[in-house]
Amino acid sequence: MTHPCYCIALRKVSRRLTAVYDEAFAPLGITVSQFSQLRNIKHKQPVSLTELADILELDRSTVGRNTKVLHRMNLVAMTPSPEDQRETMLTLTDEAITLLKRATPIWNDVQQRIEAKLEAAEFDRLIGALGDL
Amino acid sequence: MTHPCYCIALRKVSRRLTAVYDEAFAPLGITVSQFSQLRNIKHKQPVSLTELADILELDRSTVGRNTKVLHRMNLVAMTPSPEDQRETMLTLTDEAITLLKRATPIWNDVQQRIEAKLEAAEFDRLIGALGDL
DNA sequence: TCAATTTACAGGTATATACCCGCATCATGA
DNA sequence: TCATGATGCGGGTATATACCTGTAAATTGA
Numbered sequence: 645m646t647h648p649c650y651c652i653a654l655r656k657v658s659r660r661l662t663a664v665y666d667e668a669f670a671p672l673g674i675t676v677s678q679f680s681q682l683r684n685i686k687h688k689q690p691v692s693l694t695e696l697a698d699i700l701e702l703d704r705s706t707v708g709r710n711t712k713v714l715h716r717m718n719l720v721a722m723t724p725s726p727e728d729q730r731e732t733m734l735t736l737t738d739e740a741i742t743l744l745k746r747a748t749p750i751w752n753d754v755q756q757r758i759e760a761k762l763e764a765a766e767f768d769r770l771i772g773a774l775g776d777l
Numbered sequence: 778m779t780h781p782c783y784c785i786a787l788r789k790v791s792r793r794l795t796a797v798y799d800e801a802f803a804p805l806g807i808t809v810s811q812f813s814q815l816r817n818i819k820h821k822q823p824v825s826l827t828e829l830a831d832i833l834e835l836d837r838s839t840v841g842r843n844t845k846v847l848h849r850m851n852l853v854a855m856t857p858s859p860e861d862q863r864e865t866m867l868t869l870t871d872e873a874i875t876l877l878k879r880a881t882p883i884w885n886d887v888q889q890r891i892e893a894k895l896e897a898a899e900f901d902r903l904i905g906a907l908g909d910l
Numbered sequence: 911t912c913a914a915t916t917t918a919c920a921g922g923t924a925t926a927t928a929c930c931c932g933c934a935t936c937a938t939g940a
Numbered sequence: 941t942c943a944t945g946a947t948g949c950g951g952g953t954a955t956a957t958a959c960c961t962g963t964a965a966a967t968t969g970a
Contacts, residue, residue, distance in 0.1 A: 649884070650891045650900065651791075651798045652813045656834055657907040658784075658791035659957075665784045666958095677926065680785045694948060701789055706927050708949070713925070730935050730948040751782070758783045762906040767783065770903055773895040774790040792927075799928095810956065827918060839957050841919070846955070863918040863965050 654774075661758070668754045672747055673717075679747055681710060682719060682740055690733040692725065719743065787907075794891070801887045805880055806850075812880055814843060815852060815873055823866040825858065852876065 665676035674682075684699050685691055691699075697707040711734060714720040719740040725731035736744075798809035807815075817832050818824055824832075830840040844867060847853040852873040858864035869877075 647888065647892070647897060649798075649809070649813060650888060651794045651809050653900075653904050654787070654791050654794055655810070655956095657904055658787045659834070661784045661787055661907060663958090665782075675925075676782070676784050677788070680782060692948075701792070702926090703928050704949075705929080705951085708951095710926070728936070728948080732949075755780065755783060758907075759780070762903060764780060766899055766903060767786075770895060770899060771786050771790055774794060774891075788926095796928090808955075825918080835956090836958050837919075838921085838959080841921095843956070861918080861966070865919075 664758075665751075665754055668750050669747060672743060672750070674743070674747065677710070678714060678719075679744075679751065681707075681714065682736065682744055685720060685734050686736055686741075686744060689735045690723075690725075692731045692733055694731075696734065714740075797891075798884075798887055801883050802880060805876060805883070807876065807880065810843070811847060811852075812877075812884065814840075814847065815869065815877055818853060818867050819869050819874075819877060822868045823856075823858075825864045825866055827864075829867065847873075 662676060665679075669676060669679060681696070681700065684696060688695065688699065693707050693711065694704055696711075697704040700707060702710075711720055711722065715722055719737055721735045721737055722732050723735070725733045795809060798812075802809060802812055814829070814833065817829060821828065821832065826840050826844065827837055829844075830837040833840060835843075844853055844855065848855055852870055854868045854870055855865050856868070858866045
């Protein structure tokens with residue numbers, strides 16, 4: 645065991661980093677995962693669950709469940725597509741727009757705080773290397 | 778948005794890497810998370826839930842629930858500590874010992890496969906930088 | 911010694927995540 | 941046109957994870 649498990653090490657820092665972002669977003673009542681989903685919906689709306697799952701690189705059923713939470717929170721509207729009755733199209737509510745406006749500076753702060761801790765270029769290389777597995 | 782969200786990027790590669798390890802371990806019926814927990818119990822047994830949670834950097838309740846699964850799988854024995862009636866001491870079963878013997882070469886293979894994709898030193902630096910947040 | 915505090919854990923609740931199955935809808939080819 | 945197959949989604953089940961609360965056991969201080 646020269647090196648510890650890459651996966652376990654990565655999972656640890658992932659949990660840790662998630663906690664940092666989540667704590668920053670806590671006053672707004674959202675998690676970093678929800679922030680990310682909202683931001684992606686904003687950029688692609690109206691967007692279907694399948695499409696969003698592709699973007700987020702998450703299982704469709706995962707996105708479906710996560711979306712239901714955001715829907716309950718009055719942040720995402722779910723309407724059946726007029727073209728394809730099977731599709732659910734997602735759009736942001738006004739409340740979500742407002743929330744994103746308040747969340748973005750918080751996100752910027754955390755990003756900068758992280759950036760101060762690491763070489764961004766190094767980070768990118770590593771994410772890239774692990775990205776095409 | 779010069780840089781994408783560090784947290785989301787990290788969560789993505791974490792999920793991806795987890796899938797790689799989990800797929801490799803699948804024939805043995807365990808996940809990389811369970812492999813890690815078993816290995817840590819092996820090195821520290823008999824170990825309490827609280828102690829193990831500290832080692833794994835996980836919430837105590839999380840370790841409690843994960844352990845219950847391993848217990849159901851007949852991989853971990855849970856016995857009350859003689860000294861402290863509150864403590865549950867964990868030890869590996871023979872079955873777990875056997876399983877770890879079969880899992881280790883699989884783990885080594887995956888580790889090497891990952892190592893071929895990245896600079897291990899770079900990985901270490903990054904994990905370190907993100908580790909002390 | 912005994913009340914107050916701390917510690918160890920279980921269980922409730924919640925999000926995040928994946929896989930599988932079934933159902934409804936859409937598309938396609940004979 | 942109509943059977944066949946592909947697609948989109950919901951729900952079931954399961955692990956992984958955290959926070960909070962309650963309970964029991966241990967420790968400690970007056």
